[in-house]
Amino acid sequence: MSTELINVADIFGENVFNDTVMQERLPKKIYKNLKKTIEEGKELDLETADVIAHEMKEWAIEKGATHYTHWFLPLTGVTAEKHDSFISAPLPSGKVLMSFSGKELIKGEPDASSFPSGGLRATFEARGYTAWDCTSPAFVRQDAAGATLCIPTAFCSYTGEALDQKTPLLRSMEAINTQALRLLRLFGNTTSKKVTPSVGVEQEYFLVDAEKFMQRKDLIYTGRTLFGAMPPKGQELDDHYFGTIRQRIASFMRDVNIELWKVGVSAKTQHNEVAPAQHELAPIYAEANIAVDHNQIIMQTLKRVACQHGMKCLLHEKPFAGVNGSGKHDNWSITTDDGINMLEPGKTPHENTQFLLVLACILKAVYKHADLLRQSAADPGNDHRLGANEAPPAIISVFLGEQLEDVRQQLISTGTATHSLKGGKLETGVATLPDLSKDATDRNRTSPFAFTGNKFEFRMVGSRDSVANPNIVLNTIVAEAFADACDVLEKADDFELAVHDLIKEYMVESDKVVFNGNGYSDEWVAEAERRGLPNIKSMVESIPAITTDKAVALFERFSVFTKAELESRAEIEYEAYAKAVNIEARTMIDMASKQFIPAVMKYTKQLADTVIAVKEAGVDAEVQAEALTEVSVLLKETKEALATLKKVTEEAAEKEEGEVQATYYHSEVVPAMEALRVPVDKLEMIVDKEAWPMPSYGDLIFEV
Template sequence: MTQQDLEVSSAARNWRVDVQQTASPSQLVNELFASDVLTLEQLKTRLSRSAYKSLQATVERGERLDASIADTVALAMKTWAMEKGATHYTHWFQPLTGSTAEKHDSFLNPSGDGVAIMSFSGKELIQAEPDASSFPSGGLRATFEARGYTAWDPSSPAFIVRHANGATLCIPSVFASWTGEALDLKIPLLRSIEALGKAVTPAMKLFGASEGTRVTSTLGAEQEYFLITEEYFYRRPDLVMTGRTLFGTKPPRGQELEDHYFGAIPDRVLSFMTDAETQLYALGIPVKTRHNEVAPGQFEIAPIFENSNIAADHQQLIMQILRTTARKYGLVCLLHEKPFAGVNGSGKHCNWSMGTDAGENLLDPGDTPSENMQFLFFCSAVLKAVDDHQDLLRTCVASASNDHRLGANEAPPAILSIFLGSELTDIFERIVSGEGGSAKSSGLMGLGSQVLPEIPVHAGDRNRTSPFAFTGNKFEFRAVGSSQSISFPVTVMNAIFADAVAQLTADLQHRIDAGAGFDDAVAGVVRDTYRKYQRIVFNGDGYSEAWHQEAEQERGLLNLRTTIDAVETLTHEKNLRLFNDLAILNERELVARQEIMYDIYFKTVNIEGETTEYMAQTAILPAAVTYLGELEQAGPAGRAVQGLKAQVSDLTDELYDALHTLHAVNEELGGEEVHEKAHHMRDKVLPAMQQVRAAADHLEKVVSAKHWPMPTYRQMLFVK
């Protein structure tokens, strides 16, 4: 048995469950779920009636926070946290890095004479002052201008994060500069939720909603991820430094047998999943689904719908807990969109809808969608929003990592389109033609055996190749990347829908004022909107080359293939006007985000380029040269040795030449401005990296396995 075989065996066997995570169903419901969350129900027993009512109005109705109750809430929060074992607190926020940030402070305060007390004031709850100089600001703040503020977000409940030696109270917060501009992802999200509510409420009144009806966006985000054995992860500098494999040839077996999807979950993985879910339940995160995904080593977890600001916080916690829990089981969780070339990539499908405080889903078509004019009105607004703002939807999911996934055979293309399904499409087309009603209907399907039940059949199919698909009572935005925060994509969806529904509501009101009956006025808006924007509807195969040609050449849809193509559109006049008019982002805040997106793209590819050069130069090239030397010493040269020597020699020279080119472009950087550097990374560094990889991956197929310096795809994807 070779050393490599021994390592594979060790990786497969070297794990055990130290602490079993078990909980009965009744414990999950009655004791565990949200046990580490300071809910309104918890606060109700800890606050005075007036303080509770005031906070409840802020949380449930969006009323302005009464700062006078801060001390009372802070005392209740501290007492609850200490009962849970917390010794420290932190303002937990989402800076423009895309991840979360936290600075821990102790409740302990010395009071003199060697005595200390545990204290936490309303002032400390409402505001903290971290150093803002080391966070991305896109030019909003100079390095020497360090002051920034975190401020409590009462709309998202405080929670406890536990570690091996204690616990910390986490206070969801926003992050702003000393000048009051948003330096985070949460402030624009909260602003967009308010903008959506303001836009939809007038429409709801026209449809007969009761006074005071509050509308917010809702979201359920499906999280895909890979798991690999920890031993392999730390032997791959590319995974450690970049989150993806920069080298690796396709294994003899990948996902082509289609046997991994929904297959039996390996015991090691299922133990990890159960542990992670238990922690998520305690944090009040309603995870519902777990399963094997398409690629070997790929999995998915998904929560049910929540208000979108809560969903955004929960998504960050899901990623954090997946990463930390995997290590307990000798695994590493990879959240990169394309950690392995040639196999399924990972996304974060965002199922977006709107709901009222009375529990009504505004995108639920009901049993007779052809007669549900309120639904058709709001659905028309979605068509308008997506068509008008294709560029923004593409930009909000743009990243160097997601560029490897979008347009591949498991992900939606970079072209934005909407899948409505046959029933909805038929309804809209009949409204346009004046026929009305629907020729499509659901029914029951028999399965050919008397012991099997007849099952209800939907009137329309689903489409997994669509980037924006209607899936029953919501739209699924499938282009969102697995590693990114959902806050900006949700902000964009809220914003573009608010813009569209405001315009359609104005049109509807104008028709009513002109004397049209309400039903005729709504039908007219729906008809004219569909006529104008039906080019965005596509129910076919989004992967096909024919669709790409049709979309660009016949329909005139945008195809922003790379992050650089997309980010350039962010500050177009229409987008500046949209965000400014809705009071979501002013021009300086939007320009700053564009600058940061260029900067992150540049730095991401720069790190990948330098890592590619380092690994090829110090590990792969020496391995090839060593093997070539062994072949030279092989004695009498038969055809096999001569042929192998020639092949390895040619590929080694190819790798050497490609490395020389990569070194030159890595050194160059492309200019002084960040957008120039970003273009250089896309146009020069990525192609040079690909040439190095092509030579190295060919060498992997011919160099002796005992010389190959890193774990292969065969090992990483299949050893669990």
């Protein structure tokens, strides 16, 4: 374990081509042009790009880089990159020059045919483009390949459709910027020039020993355990949560932090999570676009550094049954370029009309587009978490807390709010401890969309998913609500009267989506149904929300998605679900056929031999015979369940691709997988551990 002293201030951002580096290395005119592009969206001319590219290359080479890559987020759920070296054609002397042009910086041309396109592109239509996103700084990544200059880029098809997550995210950020500025101008703000969604992403993950990981085909192929009986101890004692971090894990976390700090990711918080072997990392807030890129870097770094420490990082939403799965909390707010947080209620929120309008608009947006927000967190792995008493329910609701709920009720009942609840003091009852100031509002971990002081926390997102899609949806639905409000208020003769009427109207309209109670309770499920709130329990059921007339009108209004792009994404989602379940089903078939059944058959022979030997010794063999019978019955159940899973998996492959096939996987294959797991997990509790063909849950989550 390294004990080298680290000065965070010295290493932070040292591998980032950030504003400080650009100011130092770029001519003033070039720097000004680039800043204008970043801040005002001006187009970057090739002459300026050439100078930037040259300096970026020189800087990267000084960092040891030999290659550069356009780093992008296709619709595969992971990042993509193609590496090119800086060398140009050899000179007559046999030497080479290191070159990197503005054209190479601005545009790349990866083959688009093998990335998901949902029918936007035919397989033989291969051309696609990556375009430099200069709002997200380039960085040098140092790993086993050496040093590589990574240039964050958008990815689109030859015909201009977005084939990635970044392009629509940037479009949604422009939409909310435009509409938020309209709203601010109505309240007399003439100084703010830009409004940006600010995002902080909490990342949960599991760590397991690499040697044990490699002994489990389910972890290798799917990222989660498809079989496994619970050990005698799980998370019921709550002793792992915020517990002392073990030395092996602490060493890993230290190296992760150093790697992240070097590339400008402000990793701040780390701790043990609820489940054994589960942990969390959280950075400081950043602009949505940068936060999305940083979260991808975080996930890659966790996996890479884990391998260096003889471990594997599991980012699947539900790697182990019986203990909590992993998610990520998307903390979202809206801030101006001059430091105003539009979700800051102030000390007297009942008097803060601008905040109340922003809040009312967000409530309206979430109520109107609950299905889209739910879909933005849909993932095959998340189906195992949402609504399972460990993550928010699959029903979208908003938690406001006592203070804002009191203000909201005043507005609904009378049209005006005259007071706000105060926080007060928390008396510790210990003379040597100070009394603490207490917030006016508690927190609610069961709410999927909770107000937490000056931001909303969207808690549904899956641990391995990009947070781009949730933020695309949040930005766009709120932009729509702002636009609708501004359309009314800009025409009003009496602004003060109109704005108070509108706040009340939106509060009343969205009343059903506000819920401050226990989201895990059965009573809430029944109450939500009574209110008419959607309870979308699976990814497959959520996908149609993307292509409704309502969704198409929303996204086309703000030029975030075209109808064709939405339809393509729906197809990609169905295909992704079907492929994920198919891989899991085939893995279960493989494991049951080649590992569990042979191992249990071998064990039954040992039991049978034992029964015979005991009887021949003239002793009662009833206990041994009962064990043999029990194992044989479960083995038969396993064989029958395996046959059923094989049958439905084969049938699923013959179904029409898209919604039909995905629905069949969900309704037929998933239950058959669950049915196969039951007898196998029971057998694990009976069969001699030495005879069991792979590490148990206890081996995985308590021995790392």
